[in-house]
Amino acid sequence: MSADAAEPSLAYAVDKMADGAHGAPLIPWPNRLCDGRYSFDGSDYQLALTEPDKHNAIHGLLRWRPWQAVLHEEDRVVMATTLHPMQGYPFTVDVQIEYRLADDGLTVRTTATNAGDRPAPYGCGQHPYLSPGNGTIDACTLTFEAATRIDTDPERQLPTGRVPVKCSPYHFRDGRQIGDLEVDYAFTDLSRDEDGRAWVRLRGSDGATASLWVDSTYPVLEIYTADTNSPDRRRRGLGVEPMTCPPNAFAEGESVLRLEPGESVTTTWGARLDTTG
Numbered sequence: 001m002s003a004d005a006a007e008p009s010l011a012y013a014v015d016k017m018a019d020g021a022h023g024a025p026l027i028p029w030p031n032r033l034c035d036g037r038y039s040f041d042g043s044d045y046q047l048a049l050t051e052p053d054k055h056n057a058i059h060g061l062l063r064w065r066p067w068q069a070v071l072h073e074e075d076r077v078v079m080a081t082t083l084h085p086m087q088g089y090p091f092t093v094d095v096q097i098e099y100r101l102a103d104d105g106l107t108v109r110t111t112a113t114n115a116g117d118r119p120a121p122y123g124c125g126q127h128p129y130l131s132p133g134n135g136t137i138d139a140c141t142l143t144f145e146a147a148t149r150i151d152t153d154p155e156r157q158l159p160t161g162r163v164p165v166k167c168s169p170y171h172f173r174d175g176r177q178i179g180d181l182e183v184d185y186a187f188t189d190l191s192r193d194e195d196g197r198a199w200v201r202l203r204g205s206d207g208a209t210a211s212l213w214v215d216s217t218y219p220v221l222e223i224y225t226a227d228t229n230s231p232d233r234r235r236r237g238l239g240v241e242p243m244t245c246p247p248n249a250f251a252e253g254e255s256v257l258r259l260e261p262g263e264s265v266t267t268t269w270g271a272r273l274d275t276t277g
Contacts, residue, residue, distance in 0.1 A: 018063070019230055021127040025110065026059045027095055028083065029256075030125025031186065031222065031247040033057040034158050036088065038250035040121045047088030054156040059127070061089060076100040082115065091120035093259070105211075105272025114259035122257045123245040124267060125218075129226070129237030130202040130210040136235040137225060141203040143175035144223065147189035150246055157184065159247050170223075175203070178225065178238075186222045186246055190214075200240045209274045217267040218242040219255065242269040 012018050036047035036057035051058040061083060071078035076098060083093040091114070098109040114120050132140045148162050149170055165171050169181060173191075190198035197213040200221065204210070214221065224239030244267055245255035257265055 020233065021059050021063060022129060022233075024059065024063050024127050025095070025097060026125035026127060026241070026243070027062045027110075027112065027123075028089065028091075028093060028121065029060050029123040029245070029250050030241065030243040031059065031249075032157055034156070034248050034251050038121070040250075041119060045088045045090075056156060056158070057088075060124075061086070062095070070096070071098075075102065085116070091118070092116035093120055093122065105270055107268065107270040109266060109268045111264055111266045112259065113264040114261050117261050119261070120259045121250060122259045122265065123243070123249055123255070125222075125241050125243040126269065127239060127241050128212065128271065129239050130200070130212060130271070131204075131237045132202065133204045133206050133208065135205070137178050137202070137238050138180060138235065139205045140178055140238070141175050142172045142178050142238070143201040143203070144187075144199070144221075145173040145191035146187035146198075146221070147191075148187065150186040150188065150220075152185065152247065157247070159252075162188075175201070181225065182227045183223050183225045184227070186220050186243065188220045188246065190219065190221060192216070200238075202238050207275075210271070211274065212240045212242075212269065212271045214242045214269040215267070217265075218244055218269060220244070220246050242267070 035055055036049050038045055047057040049055055049057055065081050067079045067081045069077055070080045078096055078098045080096045085092055094113045094115045096111045100107045110124055112122055146165055149165050151160050151163050152158055153160050192198045196216045199211055199213045201209050201211045220243040222241035226235050226237060226239055249256050
């Protein structure tokens with residue numbers, strides 16, 4: 001999201017396989033799950049290792065599933081799909097995501113409903129990027145306030161503990177240039193405004209500011225400087241990923257939602273562009 005149109009190389013060609021998670025809904029869990037294993041209601045489950053080099057399952061089960069536009073109006077579209085029972089996740093979850101444009105920007109509302117006959121574990125996230133316009137994010141100014149960073153091991157990027165952000169290279173409360181800093185961490189204990197929203201703001205060299213906010217249903221934000229993307233995408237945008245639960249949540253049981261049969265949950269985030277300088 002920037003004042004300039006995205007370069008063609010940053011979009012997925014219709015006839016090409018997606019080479020990353022750009023824009024993807026991360027359902028029924030975001031981020032990484034150690035060994036693809038978890039337990040729920042006394043049963044153990046094994047998911048496919050979709051990040052085999054690190055022996056993790058990553059970013060849920062909807063990245064390769066078909067979606068349908070069940071509503072398409074001038075200012076909004078609602079995309080829908082069903083997560084059917086499968087190995088490692090034998091639950092049925094209906095998902096609808098509404099994308100609405102208004103004068104104050106884009107609002108994205110995700111609603112998941114347990115369409116099965118037993119409780120289901122659930123978490124969600126999404127993988128948008130804030131664009132610097134032309135060029136890379138290095139010259140951009142990032143403003144973002146969180147008290148805690150979830151540290152990870154360098155080999156598998158799984159959580160190892162929580163550390164304060166203050167007096168660290170990841171302290172962006174007052175806004176500063178990203179430079180060559182590499183970031184791929186989840187942050188929590190987010191600072192919020194009077195409406196309960198936490199904000200990330202990326203100001204480009206053209207003076208435009210791309211911003212993303214999350215409501216209180218998202219206690220975690222992953223910040224990713226895209227250093228491991230394919231060369232044509234590397235550092236061409238800042239990944240800002242809303243997450244309802246931290247990395248490895250299914251295995252550790254932290255902030256995983258329990259959806260009873262027929263129960264729904266809605267989470268909301270949004271983005272906007274300010275070109276006033």
